[in-house]
Amino acid sequence: MNPAVELYPPDQRTPSLPPIHSVKLRVNGKVTELQIAPWTTLLDALREYMDLTGTKKGCDHGQCGACTILVNGKRINSCLTLAIMQEDTEITTIEGLAPQDGSSAGQLHPLQQAFIERDAFQCGYCTPGQICSAVGLMNEGKARTTADIRELMSGNICRCGAYTNIVDAIEDVLNQKTV
Ligand code: FES
Ligand code: FES
Numbered sequence: 001m002n003p004a005v006e007l008y009p010p011d012q013r014t015p016s017l018p019p020i021h022s023v024k025l026r027v028n029g030k031v032t033e034l035q036i037a038p039w040t041t042l043l044d045a046l047r048e049y050m051d052l053t054g055t056k057k058g059c060d061h062g063q064c065g066a067c068t069i070l071v072n073g074k075r076i077n078s079c080l081t082l083a084i085m086q087e088d089t090e091i092t093t094i095e096g097l098a099p100q101d102g103s104s105a106g107q108l109h110p111l112q113q114a115f116i117e118r119d120a121f122q123c124g125y126c127t128p129g130q131i132c133s134a135v136g137l138m139n140e141g142k143a144r145t146t147a148d149i150r151e152l153m154s155g156n157i158c159r160c161g162a163y164t165n166i167v168d169a170i171e172d173v174l175n176q177k178t179v
Helices: 042-049 110-117 127-140 146-152 163-174
Strands: 021-027 030-036 068-071 074-077 090-092
Touching: 021 042, 030 042, 068 127, 074 127, 110 127, 110 163, 127 146, 127 163, 146 163
Parallel strands: 021 090
Antiparallel strands: 021 030, 068 074, 068 090
């Protein structure tokens, strides 16, 4: 070995990998403990380790909204947060929106129902993110008009152009109309 080359740290010749972390996530009311690398995004934790593949990976860069889920009732892009940052939060995915108490078997969340009734999806790829985002929009309580809905849903991209029906579905639930 060339004596002019020094190793750093001096007594360690191979780099050590960061340890695997134990992470407890509460998703759709159920706590699961995962052994994952600390850099695992919440999106990958849901899809790759918990088999909750309803949440979709589109851009993986916070630009399409396909990965939108709810954390403590607020919508976030799950590709932009690490799973280890979401311990002690209440995570809801598209799989957990319908009533989970067993008393309403087969009943969908009103927004899921409205999306079906308004035919608000085509390929359906963006749809879980659109629905979760719409739930977040309602929780925020800021949407009053159609223009508000369009503006507040603008972070969710639909490559099929189903926007008109998506807005109609959200408006139906917002106004509690019967469709
Ligand atoms: S996959 Fe997260 S915003 Fe596109
Ligand atoms: S329904 Fe296909 S991307 Fe939106």
